[in-house]
Structures are given as C-alpha cells and as structure tokens.
Amino acid sequence: MHTSQLKQYLNKCVRCGQCRSVCPVFEVIKEEGAAPRGKVFISSMLLDGKLSHPGEAEHHLSLCLQCRRCSDQCPSGVPVHRIISSARTKLSRPLKQSILLDFILPSASIKQKAAQLLQTAEKWGLTDLANKAGMPLPGTKKTPHSKVSLADTIPSGITSKGTVAYFPGCAATYMLPGIAGACVNILSNHGWKVVIPQGFSCCGFPHTAAGSQKAKELKQKNQEIISTISTDTILTSCPSCNLALKETLAGQASPKDVVDITEFLVENNMEFNKTRQLNFKIAYHRPCHELTNYPRRLLEKLPGATIVPSKLESACCGGGGTFMLQHPSLSASILKPKIEAIKETGADILATTCPVCTMQLMQGLKESHVQVLHPLELRANALTGPPYEKT
Amino acid sequence: MASNSLKRDLLTILNSNQIRTGEIDRRLYSYDSSFLATRNSFIPDAVVFPHATHEVAAILKYASAQSIPVVPRGAGTGETGGCLACRGGIVLDLSPWNNVDEVDTSNMQAFVRPGVVHARFNRQLSDHGLFFPPDPGSSQMCTLGGMIANNSSGLRAVKYGTTENYVLGLRIVLASGEVITTGGVNSRAIKNVSGLNLTKLFVGSEGTLGVITRARLRLWPKPAAKGLVMATFRRLEDAPPVVQEVYRAGIMPSGVEILDGTAIRAVNMYRPETALPEVEAILLFEVDGSPPAVEWEGHQISNVAVKAGGKAEWSTDPQRMADLWRGRSLVAAAAARIRPDGTRIFAGEDISIPLDKVAQALREVHRLSAHYGITVVSFGHIGDGNIHTAPVIDIDSPEEVERADALVDAIHRLAIELNGSTTGEHGVGLVRSGYAAIEHGAALQAMQKIKHALDPQNIMNPGKIWP
Ligand SMILES: Cc1cc2nc3c(=O)[nH]c(=O)nc-3n(C[C@H](O)[C@H](O)[C@H](O)COP(=O)(O)OP(=O)(O)OC[C@H]3O[C@@H](n4cnc5c(N)ncnc54)[C@H](O)[C@@H]3O)c2cc1C
Ligand code: SF4
Ligand code: SF4
Numbered sequence: 001m002h003t004s005q006l007k008q009y010l011n012k013c014v015r016c017g018q019c020r021s022v023c024p025v026f027e028v029i030k031e032e033g034a035a036p037r038g039k040v041f042i043s044s045m046l047l048d049g050k051l052s053h054p055g056e057a058e059h060h061l062s063l064c065l066q067c068r069r070c071s072d073q074c075p076s077g078v079p080v081h082r083i084i085s086s087a088r089t090k091l092s093r094p095l096k097q098s099i100l101l102d103f104i105l106p107s108a109s110i111k112q113k114a115a116q117l118l119q120t121a122e123k124w125g126l127t128d129l130a131n132k133a134g135m136p137l138p139g140t141k142k143t144p145h146s147k148v149s150l151a152d153t154i155p156s157g158i159t160s161k162g163t164v165a166y167f168p169g170c171a172a173t174y175m176l177p178g179i180a181g182a183c184v185n186i187l188s189n190h191g192w193k194v195v196i197p198q199g200f201s202c203c204g205f206p207h208t209a210a211g212s213q214k215a216k217e218l219k220q221k222n223q224e225i226i227s228t229i230s231t232d233t234i235l236t237s238c239p240s241c242n243l244a245l246k247e248t249l250a251g252q253a254s255p256k257d258v259v260d261i262t263e264f265l266v267e268n269n270m271e272f273n274k275t276r277q278l279n280f281k282i283a284y285h286r287p288c289h290e291l292t293n294y295p296r297r298l299l300e301k302l303p304g305a306t307i308v309p310s311k312l313e314s315a316c317c318g319g320g321g322t323f324m325l326q327h328p329s330l331s332a333s334i335l336k337p338k339i340e341a342i343k344e345t346g347a348d349i350l351a352t353t354c355p356v357c358t359m360q361l362m363q364g365l366k367e368s369h370v371q372v373l374h375p376l377e378l379r380a381n382a383l384t385g386p387p388y389e390k391t
Numbered sequence: 392m393a394s395n396s397l398k399r400d401l402l403t404i405l406n407s408n409q410i411r412t413g414e415i416d417r418r419l420y421s422y423d424s425s426f427l428a429t430r431n432s433f434i435p436d437a438v439v440f441p442h443a444t445h446e447v448a449a450i451l452k453y454a455s456a457q458s459i460p461v462v463p464r465g466a467g468t469g470e471t472g473g474c475l476a477c478r479g480g481i482v483l484d485l486s487p488w489n490n491v492d493e494v495d496t497s498n499m500q501a502f503v504r505p506g507v508v509h510a511r512f513n514r515q516l517s518d519h520g521l522f523f524p525p526d527p528g529s530s531q532m533c534t535l536g537g538m539i540a541n542n543s544s545g546l547r548a549v550k551y552g553t554t555e556n557y558v559l560g561l562r563i564v565l566a567s568g569e570v571i572t573t574g575g576v577n578s579r580a581i582k583n584v585s586g587l588n589l590t591k592l593f594v595g596s597e598g599t600l601g602v603i604t605r606a607r608l609r610l611w612p613k614p615a616a617k618g619l620v621m622a623t624f625r626r627l628e629d630a631p632p633v634v635q636e637v638y639r640a641g642i643m644p645s646g647v648e649i650l651d652g653t654a655i656r657a658v659n660m661y662r663p664e665t666a667l668p669e670v671e672a673i674l675l676f677e678v679d680g681s682p683p684a685v686e687w688e689g690h691q692i693s694n695v696a697v698k699a700g701g702k703a704e705w706s707t708d709p710q711r712m713a714d715l716w717r718g719r720s721l722v723a724a725a726a727a728r729i730r731p732d733g734t735r736i737f738a739g740e741d742i743s744i745p746l747d748k749v750a751q752a753l754r755e756v757h758r759l760s761a762h763y764g765i766t767v768v769s770f771g772h773i774g775d776g777n778i779h780t781a782p783v784i785d786i787d788s789p790e791e792v793e794r795a796d797a798l799v800d801a802i803h804r805l806a807i808e809l810n811g812s813t814t815g816e817h818g819v820g821l822v823r824s825g826y827a828a829i830e831h832g833a834a835l836q837a838m839q840k841i842k843h844a845l846d847p848q849n850i851m852n853p854g855k856i857w858p
Binding site (some may be wrong): 007008011012015016017018020030031032033038040042045050052053056057060067074075076077261 | 411414415416418419420422424428429440446466467468484486487489500506508510529531532533627646660661722724725727732734735736737749786787794
C-alpha cells in the first residue's frame with residue numbers, strides 16, 4: 001500500500017473498539033495488543049518511527065490470522081488486515097513465516113519435494129510426531145483425499161460446452177490433490193474442457209499477508225500468464241486464491257472473471273441426473289475468506305445428504321496459513337470451541353472449501369470419526385467415486 | 392517510580408502473566424476513543440490484569456502506600472479520556488475479567504464481573520427471556536464496568552432510563568484497599584432504602600471513587616413484540632416537533648432517534664443494504680410491548696409523522712429493524728465516511744438539551760458548523776434531548792484542528808446556555824472537566840469533599856471530572 005494511502009487509512013481509525021468484538025485472536029488473548037485496534041496502533045507507531053525497539057512489534061504483528069473480520073466490520077472503513085500486512089513489510093527482519101513462504105510456495109519443484117517428503121514421512125511413521133508438533137501431514141491415513149490424476153478430456157458421450165481455465169492453487173496441486181481431481185472430474189462430466197495453464201505460481205495470498213516482498217513478483221508472474229489465457233473465466237476451488245486472483249486482476253486492461261467453481265456450478269444449474277446417494281450427515285465450516293453462500297448451496301443439493309447446522313459454522317478455525325505453525329497453542333485454543341461445536345452436531349463429514357482450514361480441522365478432529373472434505377470432492381464422489389465408508 | 396521496582400512490587404501481588412511493563416504494552420493503553428488521546432500520549436507505568444477482588448484490593452493498598460495513581464479501564468471505548476493514565480501510574484485492565492457469576496431468573500437480577508461485554512450479556516439473558524435495558528451504541532464492545540462507571544445509556548433510555556436505574560448493588564474496592572458492598576451485603580431485594588444510597592454515588596463516578604469488581608444488576612422481561620417507524624423529512628426543522636406530538640398522543644416509544652442528512656449518508660456508505668432515503672432528517676421510533684399495542688402505537692406515530700409533512704415506513708420485520716438500528720448505533724464511528732481524507736473526532740459530541748429547545752440546538756449547531764467551516768454529522772437520542780454532534784476534520788491540518796477546538800467549545804457552551812448539559816451519557820473524564828464549575832456551581836465543592844473523604848491521597852483516577 002502506498003504510504004500516503006496508508007496514512008489516510010490510519011487516520012480513519014477512531015479507536016471505537018468495534019473490531020474488538022470480532023477478532024478470533026483477541027477472543028483468546030484479551031489484551032489490547034491482540035485487538036485489531038491495538039495492531040492498527042502498533043502499525044502506526046512503527047510506520048511513524050515512534051518505537052524505540054521496533055523489533056518488539058514483531059510479536060504483536062504476528063498475532064493476526066488475516067481473517068478480515070475487523071476490516072469487514074469497521075464502521076470507519078479501515079482495512080485493518082491490509083494495514084497489518086503493510087506494517088509487517090516494515091519490520092527490520094521479516095516474520096518467520098515469510099521466510100518459509102519466500103522459499104517454498106513460489107517454487108513448484110520444492111513444493112513437489114515437500115509433498116514427497118510428507119508422504120515418505122508417513123511411510124516412516126513420522127505422522128504422529130508431526131501431529132504432535134502441531135503440523136498435520138496431509139495425505140495421511142486420516143485423510144480420505146484420493147490421489148486423482150488431472151484429466152483434461154471430456155468423457156465420451158458428453159456434449160462439449162467449451163473450455164474453462166482452472167487455477168488449483170498450491171494446496172490442491174501438491175497437498176490435497178483430491179480437490180483438484182474432483183474439480184476436473186465434475187467439470188469434464190459437464191462437458192467443459194479444463195485447462196490448467198502452465199507456470200501458474202502461488203496466488204501470493206500468504207505472501208501479501210505476511211508482508212513478504214515476494215508478493216509483488218508472484219502477482220506480476222500470474223498477471224503475465226493470465227494475459228495469455230483465451231478463456232474469459234478462471235475457476236478456483238480455494239476461497240483465498242479466489243480473493244488473491246481477483247485482487248491481482250483488479251484494474252487490469254481486460255480483466256477476467258475469477259469465479260469459484262461452486263458458484264459456477266450452482267449459478268449454471270449444473271446438476272447430474274444420475275448420482276449415488278450420499279447418506280451422510282454433513283456439517284459445514286465457512287472459511288473466513290469464503291464470501292459467498294455457494295459452497296453450502298452446493299452441499300444442500302447433494303443427493304441423500306443431511307446438512308446439519310453447527311453453532312459456530314462461521315467461526316474462524318485458527319489456521320490462518322502459517323499462523324498455525326507460528327502460534328500452535330494459540331491456534332489450537334481458537335480451534336477448540338469450533339471442534340466441540342462440530343462434534344455436537346453428530347456429523348459424519350465436515351465440508352469446507354479452504355485447504356488450510358481442512359488441514360487445521362483434520363488436526364482438531366483426528367481423534368474423532370469425522371472426515372474433512374471439500375464440497376466438490378463430495379460432489380465428485382456422488383458422481384463417480386467409490387462409496388465412502390463411515391469410519 | 393522506576394518501572395523495574397514497580398514491576399518487582401507488583402510481582403508480590405500478581406503473577407507475571409498479569410503484569411505488563413514493556414514499552415509497546417504500556418503505549419497500547421495510552422488511548423481510548425477520545426480525540427484528546429489522538430493528540431496526547433498518556434502512557435502508564437504498568438498495566439495489570441487482576442482477576443479477583445482481593446488482587447484489586449492488594450494493588451490499591453500498595454498504590455495508596457506509595458501514592459501511585461490507579462486507573463480502572465474497561466474496553467477503552469470511552470470518549471473522554473476517562474480511562475487514561477494522565478498522571479502515569481497503574482492501569483487496571485478489567486476487560487478480561489468477564490464472568491457472569493449468576494443469573495437469578497426468579498429474582499430478575501444478575502451478578503456480573505466488570506469486564507462482561509454488554510451485547511454478550513444481553514445475548515446470554517435472551518435465553519432466559521430477560522434483558523438489561525440500557526443499550527449504548529457501543530454495545531458490542533463496551534464493558535458493564537465501564538457502563539456503570541460512566542452511567543451510560545443509549546438508544547432506549549427515553550423509555551427505560553439509564554444504567555443507574557438497573558444497578559441494585561456494587562462490590563467496590565476503595566482507594567485504601569478496603570472492600571465494601573453497596574445495596575445490602577447479602578441483599579437480593581429489588582427495593583431498598585436503608586441507609587444512604589451509595590450505589591448511586593458510585594454509578595457515574597468514572598473510576599474516581601473506587602474500583603467496581605462485581606455488580607448486581609436488575610433485569611427486565613423481554614417485550615413480546617417490537618416495531619419500528621422510520622419517518623423521513625425533506626426539511627430538518629420539520630422533524631423535532633413530531634417527537635413532541637408523539638408524546639402528546641400518549642405514546643412513550645422505546646427509542647426515538649434522529650439522523651441528519653450527513654449522518655444518513657454515512658450510514659448508507661457503511662451499510663449500503665440499509666438504503667436510507669437521502670433526505671434532510673430521519674426519525675426512528677421504536678415501540679415495544681404487547682403485539683396489539685405495538686401495532687396501534689406504530690400506526691399512530693406514522694399518522695403523526697405524515698401529518699407533519701413526512702413520509703413513514705412501518706416495519707416489524709426483525710431483519711429490517713436490526714439493520715436500521717445497527718446503522719444508527721454505529722453511525723458514531725461511521726461518520727468519517729462522508730469525507731475521504733477526514734477523521735471523525737470524538738469531541739464536543741454529547742450535549743444534552745431540554746426537549747423544547749432541541750430544534751433550536753440543532754439549528755445552532757448547523758450555524759456553528761458553517762461559521763467554523765467544519766462539517767458536523769448530527770444524530771442521537773432526540774427523544775430525551777441527547778444529541779451527538781460529530782465534527783469530521785483533517786487531523787493532519789493544525790489550522791483545522793484549531794478551528795475544531797473552537798467549534799467544540801462553542802457547542803459545549805451552547806448546551807449550557809440552553810439550560811442543558813455538556814454531556815448526557817459519555818461523561819466528563821479529561822475533556823469536559825473545564826466546564827464543571829459553570830455546570831455545578833457550589834455543588835462542585837461538595838463533590839470534591841466526598842472525593843477527598845473516600846480517596847484522601849487522590850490516587851483513584853486523578854485528573855478526571857474535576858480540573
Ligand atoms: C461508537 C461508540 C458509540 C458509543 N455510544 C454510546 C452510547 O450510545 N451511550 C453511551 O452512554 N456511551 C456511548 N459510548 C461511550 C462508551 O462506549 C461508554 O461510555 C462505555 O460505557 C464505556 O465502557 P468501556 O468499557 O469502554 O469503559 P472505558 O472507556 O474503559 O472506561 C470508561 C470509564 O469508566 C471507568 N471504569 C471502567 N471500568 C471500571 C471499573 N470496573 N470500576 C471503576 N471504574 C471503571 C474508567 O476509569 C473510565 O473513567 C460510545 C462509544 C463509541 C466508541
Ligand atoms: S479499526 Fe475500525 S473498528 Fe477498529 S477501532 Fe479503528 S475505527 Fe474502530
Ligand atoms: S484480520 Fe482477523 S485475526 Fe487479524 S486482526 Fe483482524 S480480526 Fe484479528
């Protein structure tokens with residue numbers, strides 16, 4: 001953010017404290033330094049050079065999940081989460097999380113290796129160790145995500161409707177490939193040829209949030225690649241990628257529509273005549289960055305499924321990208337009431353769209369029978385997959 | 392006092408995780424919502440988080456012995472600098488101490504700790520079919536301790552009164568560390584006239600007489616039905632007389648609010664779904680009670696408004712009512728939306744005017760706003776004459792800030808001239824103590840004698856209420 005704009009936003013904060021009522025971190029750490037208002041204040045002190053030990057601001061500025069509740073609720077229009085991420089860029093040394101992001105997420109080969117490493121870890125029985133360290137390993141035995149290969153062809157007998165581009169994002173490509181597989185499967189069964197343009201980088205959301213300089217680079221790279229795509233619509237399956245790509249393309253000469261696949265399916269009334277019944281009780285977790293109701297509407301259309309309301313459906317799970325690695329016990333405290341509420345519903349499956357939430361919730365539900373899946377995985381399973389077994 | 396020795400001493404009373412003395416942590420307690428706090432930095436020497444009456448008592452005993460100022464604090468949503476350590480010392484952050492000890496449904500009362508947030512309390516009471524009627528616009532964030540200390544009220548004060556009407560008793564730690572319970576040590580009675588009414592003395596005392604660590608609060612049954620009339624007027628001056636007409640029709644609404652043209656714009660910018668008509672004034676009348684009474688009153692009010700040249704929308708849809716009420720509640724903080732480079736300042740924002748002079752006051756405020764060249768967003772509890780005036784300025788312009796100071800002073804003096812008060816509900820704190828002598832005359836000395844008797848060393852929130 002430009003310094004003059006930042007200053008204007010900082011001036012808009014009237015310190016009314018309304019944001020104290022919505023912040024998941026403040027809910028656990030009831031101190032002004034954890035409140036969004038406090039973090040705005042620290043950001044302005046840091047930017048104005050008023051702190052004698054600026055390094056001390058690092059801890060407070062790391063206490064943010066970038067869930068955006070504060071910005072959405074602020075009567076005065078202060079984009080609190082953006083102020084916090086801008087302030088993070090001004091820290092004399094980057095947040096620990098941004099170091100991880102700068103090296104791992106932009107590089108396809110490192111991510112591939114990391115994914116392989118995780119699978120090897122499972123083979124060697126390191127899963128429990130990783131879980132204890134607060135770093136759940138995707139693809140482990142508690143994970144029903146099947147490894148589906150990405151097919152871009154339309155099955156025979158289905159009329160072609162055209163081509164769509166799909167941005168799977170890092171998690172659905174490397175860690176939870178079942179999601180990407182399900183998307184391609186559903187779309188191609190509806191007659192859409194799916195292209196995943198070569199060279200797509202990380203959407204940059206985690207980098208922007210962490211205040212990493214890399215964000216700009218990733219944004220530019222994705223802009224270049226997107227400018228070569230001939231389709232008007234880019235589909236996403238992750239709500240954070242969706243937000244990041246929309247922000248990446250805002251103000252571009254010929255902007256493309258960035259649409260979540262659940263919205264694409266619901267809005268175009270894409271339903272299947274023949275699908276298997278999913279006789280499950282399904283609870284839903286609404287990720288902080290999920291701004292629409294489409295994933296839930298898609299779930300409601302699943303044949304045979306009962307959607308059970310959970311008291312804290314829209315509460316934050318405490319994942320927050322690398323937040324859960326940096327603040328494992330705080331993250332677990334934010335998660336706890338959510339998990340209790342999910343268990344109370346008696347659900348067999350918890351559906352959610354965000355991969356980070358998925359990993360966090362899998363960790364929280366590891367002692368229970370509840371499986372965590374993307375609504376699209378359930379949709380695809382009803383269509384073609386082998387029946388899920390209740391665990 | 393050097394912060395190291397203070398910390399060492401506090402460690403004999405509290406655990407280390409209840410004490411903050413680092414630079415950033417102390418600075419984080421240098422503000423509330425007041426404009427004063429944007430311009431000054433009142434940094435305490437330590438911030439502590441007590442969680443028991445005996446901990447507060449030990450802190451005050453120690454502070455008395457050392458003559459260290461002690462400043463109680465809730466959510467820091469006050470608009471007067473009331474919770475700021477203007478003379479240094481120890482800030483007690485009481486907001487994490489947020490237990491509701493008991494809801495005694497048969498006796499229609501609850502026992503709470505100071506940090507309970509108002510909106511959460513009412514959500515909990517709702518399960519019992521009860522509610523705590525005072526309702527400030529800051530309901531989502533302010534604490535019950537802060538409300539009691541400021542005698543807060545809000546949108547429904549016109550019918551239900553202010554916080555003081557709902558406090559049955561208080562546990563107070565005095566400056567000496569002595570603990571008293573007002574309203575009867577073990578009492579659960581609703582009425583009680585035995586002895587001096589110390590409860591009322593502490594309500595509204597802004598933390599200058601002692602620390603509230605527990606409160607016994609009176610609850611009311613939730614009304615069975617509610618409805619809302621939104622009356623719109625093309626000319627501002629047509630709105631105030633309608634309020635008087637409604638009273639003359641024998642109706643006491645549960646809320647009567649006004650929004651002027653700029654406030655309407657601010658609400659629409661904050662919550663476009665509210666879709667308020669862009670007119671010069673809107674009156675919101677809430678009525679509650681039994682369903683037939685609510686319907687009848689709603690229609691009577693609509694007729695009065697239409698007769699006076701306005702248009703009326705009657706709604707009993709909970710969503711629509713919640714949207715309108717929420718838009719109105721938060722316009723205080725949303726006012727800055729009307730000017731991209733502007734900041735809403737909390738200064739001169741809370742005048743209280745006799746009902747028959749409200750129209751005159753609104754006119755005068757508009758004249759002052761033009762005179763000083765500063766946009767003022769006006770809204771508030773017109774039903775009881777408590778008007779909020781929100782200057783929106785460029786806080787980086789010293790010249791504009793100077794004009795705003797003059798405007799704010801003129802607004803305060805206007806209120807006194809019109810036989811009103813400089814503050815209807817937000818309190819005095821640091822920002823209005825300069826008007827205490829003209830508002831209270833000889834009564835001010837009586838107040839100071841009470842203060843001296845209870846806090847001879849002046850350690851409790853010094854610098855507030857009295858200059
Ligand atoms: C957007 C907005 C809207 C508002 N609307 C209204 C409104 O409609 N009506 C209204 O009345 N006010 C309103 N206010 C002002 C403010 O919210 C109230 O005065 C509120 O009651 C303050 O509560 P707090 O917990 O934030 O207290 P603080 O600001 O933390 O403290 C206020 C005062 O209480 C003292 N205090 C706090 N806790 C204790 C305790 N336990 N023991 C002794 N003293 C204590 C402090 O020392 C200080 O003097 C509004 C403020 C904002 C920002
Ligand atoms: S960020 Fe917004 S909601 Fe939070 S204190 Fe500032 S103005 Fe109020
Ligand atoms: S973005 Fe979320 S976690 Fe961060 S300060 Fe705002 S409400 Fe808190």
